[in-house]
Amino acid sequence: MTEFDRSASNRTVSKSALAAAQARSQHEWRPVGGNLITKPFLVLAALAIIGIILMLYRYAAGLGAVTNLSDGYPWGIWITYDVLVGTALGCGGYATAILVYAFNRWEYHPVVRSAVLTSVFGYSLAGLAIFLDIGRYWNGYKLFLPWTVNFNSVLVEVALCIAAYVVVLWIELLPTILEKYPENKKAALWLHRLERWLPVIAAVGILLPTMHQSSLGTLMIIAGYKLSPIWQTGLLPFFFLISAITMGFAVTVFESVLSSMAFKRPFETPMLGRISVGMAWLIVVYLVVRFADLLFRGAPVFTSGFQSVMFILETLLFLVPVLLLVSPGLRQDLRFLFLAAISMLLAGSLYRFNAFLIGYNPGANWSYFPSPGEIFITLGIIAIELMAYLYFVKRFPVLPTEHA
Amino acid sequence: MGLNRRDFLKAAAGGGLALASNLSPAPVLARATVTRLPDALGILYDATLCIGCKACMAACKKFNNLPPDLCTPNSLWDDPVDLSAKTVNIVKLYKNGTGLAKDQEINGYSFVRRFCMHCVDPSCVSACPVSALTKDPKTGVVHYNKDNCIGCRYCQVACPYLIPKFQWDQAFPQIVKCQLCDHRIAQGSYSACCEFCPTGASIFGNVQDLRKEARRRLSLKPGTFAEYPLQRVDSHHKVSRQVTPYLNHVYGETEGGGAQVLMLANVPFNKLGLPQLPPTSQASHAETLYHTLYKGMIVPYVVLGGLFYIIYKNTTGHELP
Ligand code: SF4
Ligand code: SF4
Ligand code: SF4
Numbered sequence: 001m002t003e004f005d006r007s008a009s010n011r012t013v014s015k016s017a018l019a020a021a022q023a024r025s026q027h028e029w030r031p032v033g034g035n036l037i038t039k040p041f042l043v044l045a046a047l048a049i050i051g052i053i054l055m056l057y058r059y060a061a062g063l064g065a066v067t068n069l070s071d072g073y074p075w076g077i078w079i080t081y082d083v084l085v086g087t088a089l090g091c092g093g094y095a096t097a098i099l100v101y102a103f104n105r106w107e108y109h110p111v112v113r114s115a116v117l118t119s120v121f122g123y124s125l126a127g128l129a130i131f132l133d134i135g136r137y138w139n140g141y142k143l144f145l146p147w148t149v150n151f152n153s154v155l156v157e158v159a160l161c162i163a164a165y166v167v168v169l170w171i172e173l174l175p176t177i178l179e180k181y182p183e184n185k186k187a188a189l190w191l192h193r194l195e196r197w198l199p200v201i202a203a204v205g206i207l208l209p210t211m212h213q214s215s216l217g218t219l220m221i222i223a224g225y226k227l228s229p230i231w232q233t234g235l236l237p238f239f240f241l242i243s244a245i246t247m248g249f250a251v252t253v254f255e256s257v258l259s260s261m262a263f264k265r266p267f268e269t270p271m272l273g274r275i276s277v278g279m280a281w282l283i284v285v286y287l288v289v290r291f292a293d294l295l296f297r298g299a300p301v302f303t304s305g306f307q308s309v310m311f312i313l314e315t316l317l318f319l320v321p322v323l324l325l326v327s328p329g330l331r332q333d334l335r336f337l338f339l340a341a342i343s344m345l346l347a348g349s350l351y352r353f354n355a356f357l358i359g360y361n362p363g364a365n366w367s368y369f370p371s372p373g374e375i376f377i378t379l380g381i382i383a384i385e386l387m388a389y390l391y392f393v394k395r396f397p398v399l400p401t402e403h404a
Numbered sequence: 405m406g407l408n409r410r411d412f413l414k415a416a417a418g419g420g421l422a423l424a425s426n427l428s429p430a431p432v433l434a435r436a437t438v439t440r441l442p443d444a445l446g447i448l449y450d451a452t453l454c455i456g457c458k459a460c461m462a463a464c465k466k467f468n469n470l471p472p473d474l475c476t477p478n479s480l481w482d483d484p485v486d487l488s489a490k491t492v493n494i495v496k497l498y499k500n501g502t503g504l505a506k507d508q509e510i511n512g513y514s515f516v517r518r519f520c521m522h523c524v525d526p527s528c529v530s531a532c533p534v535s536a537l538t539k540d541p542k543t544g545v546v547h548y549n550k551d552n553c554i555g556c557r558y559c560q561v562a563c564p565y566l567i568p569k570f571q572w573d574q575a576f577p578q579i580v581k582c583q584l585c586d587h588r589i590a591q592g593s594y595s596a597c598c599e600f601c602p603t604g605a606s607i608f609g610n611v612q613d614l615r616k617e618a619r620r621r622l623s624l625k626p627g628t629f630a631e632y633p634l635q636r637v638d639s640h641h642k643v644s645r646q647v648t649p650y651l652n653h654v655y656g657e658t659e660g661g662g663a664q665v666l667m668l669a670n671v672p673f674n675k676l677g678l679p680q681l682p683p684t685s686q687a688s689h690a691e692t693l694y695h696t697l698y699k700g701m702i703v704p705y706v707v708l709g710g711l712f713y714i715i716y717k718n719t720t721g722h723e724l725p
Contacts, residue, residue: 064572071569074557104718135555135577142534148552154694155533155558198719203711222527222562222690234693
């Protein structure tokens with residue numbers, strides 16, 4: 001068979017390791033259980049169906065029929081929200097993996113699974129959104145042919161890296177699925193193999209988002225003057241990377257609080273507090289570099305009309321979590337942690353909208369606001385994401401076992 | 405598990421250094437703006453000669469099989485208001501005040517032709533992920549190949565002149581742009597717009613010759629009579645005409661790293677809707693940053709190795725075997 005069974009002694013070692021792994025995982029995570037078909041679930045299902053019908057219409061009638069995109073604004077909310085914000089919200093798995101595996105902070109291990117789960121859906125559906133957005137999707141495979149790919153294109157790095165990371169995320173999720181079948185020998189065998197490959201998987205799972213989250217920022221460099229100098233800078237990759245990591249922490253806190261409320265489980269306040277403080281420090285680094293860069297280039301921060309308003313709003317949203325989390329008292333209070341996380345998520349999202357849409361001005365004759373079709377397809381994608389999340393959390397060992 | 409943050413930071417430093425080098429004014433792997441090809445082909449458009457007859461637009465549609473673009477209610481004929489997937493060449497009008505004096509910025513008017521500039525270092529080519537847009541290594545013509553295109557529209561984000569257009573109304577859309585009539589060039593002919601221009605406002609030719617011709621026109625004395633070639637820069641067919649004043653600027657000579665389409669006018673080019681671009685190309689900015697981070701994939705591999713080492717230690721509690 002396999003190297004797994006090569007020697008007797010090896011086998012016993014493996015078996016005990018396997019048993020330990022299973023015991024540990026059962027100790028750490030458990031399915032929530034309960035009814036799947038609830039009222040909120042049905043609302044989500046309705047949204048998903050509307051979205052899917054509109055998607056079919058988009059394929060039949062072309063992009064112009066469902067979107068407000070134009071030759072001036074070729075990219076709209078499908079790129080900005082579904083791909084940029086969607087994958088940044090999917091950085092929970094990435095951010096917690098850095099904490100646990102790279103910084104060796106195993107006390108955060110319990111939240112890794114649910115973080116990976118949101119990442120899986122965030123990224124997979126961003127992939128779906130890309131497929132909706134590209135006009136000549138049947139040529140999509142050309143991205144993977146070495147003789148057609150243009151390695152000077154930043155978009156190539158983004159696309160290949162996101163595609164690879166989706167695969168890695170599903171591999172990271174596999175243990176969760178396999179553990180549901182403790183009796184199945186094959187499942188146990190694969191579980192063990194995955195455990196052995198963990199260092200490789202975890203390392204690739206940290207490298208890939210570092211690459212593509214920063215490259216998402218690099219995408220806009222070539223837009224040149226069309227992007228306002230408030231956002232157009234050689235530091236775009238740095239800002240995109242740091243804000244993606246902070247959004248990853250924020251989404252982990254956000255999700256932990258929400259799922260505790262929804263499934264009536266105890267809150268993990270002290271742990272979330274520590275994660276939030278780390279996040280706040282990163283935001284401080286981000287803000288210092290951001291303002292140094294703006295000052296250095298003399299960007300027209302206050303004289304750009306609506307863009308200035310959005311810039312100030314973006315900055316305030318970044319500041320809120322820092323101000324909330326400097327005081328040790330507030331850090332113990334779940335409500336403030338939650339508020340800080342939400343503010344960070346909004347800050348990172350607005351930064352992305354600013355850098356790709358609001359700060360983007362191709363000329364006076366062009367304008368863009370998403371059409372109902374674009375919005376409903378996006379809502380449909382979010383609904384599919386949430387339904388998949390609910391299904392997994394209720395049926396598979398994802399959420400941390402209660403300590404109470 | 406004696407781990408660690410220190411190790412991690414050490415490994416991360418490799419990546420950090422590469423990132424930091426972008427902050428310095430002279431990045432380590434600066435990719436210079438591409439220089440001109442010796443046999444490049446292009447067009448010289450002289451707004452002071454243009455009479456706005458739109459013969460070039462009609463010829464362009466005919467020889468590129470483009471459909472009429474009906475843009476006003478109940479329109480009876482092709483009347484595009486801007487470039488689109490149906491119109492890759494357009495003549496526009498600048499007008500100010502009374503709009504009476506030709507080629508005057510104040511109380512005057514000027515025509516301006518807009519179409520692909522066939523940049524020396526094109527952003528669209530750098531941006532396109534699947535090499536659907538390519539620059540011909542000899543003529544420098546920027547050509548589109550629909551068989552590769554995935555319709556991502558990154559070329560539209562990248563082009564500083566907003567030239568590539570997308571067929572928004574099609575279920576199986578394409579990008580459409582001027583390709584300098586390269587199908588005609590392949591048969592020994594040249595761009596249709598220049599063949600049908602009655603005044604010599606648009607002439608076709610080798611870009612070096614076009615630059616010389618542009619310089620010659622700038623050195624002419626307004627009010628005197630001079631000869632202007634028709635259709636092609638090397639044509640024996642010339643018209644004699646009284647010289648009118650020019651702005652001392654050949655647009656496209658340096659803009660955005662230079663273009664193979666050059667323009668002359670007497671109204672400032674930004675008034676005519678042309679962007680003011682630095683002499684370095686947007687493609688070189690993007691690729692400098694990108695290559696600095698990813699040259700030979702060295703930085704990513706180093707970071708991956710470092711990560712693997714640390715995570716191996718952290719998950720197993722052992723050094724590497
Ligand atoms: S003008 Fe635009 S489309 Fe034409 S070559 Fe330059 S970048 Fe490409
Ligand atoms: S739309 Fe087509 S031509 Fe334009 S960048 Fe994308 S693949 Fe290339
Ligand atoms: S054909 Fe010549 S004169 Fe007529 S509009 Fe075109 S460039 Fe101007």
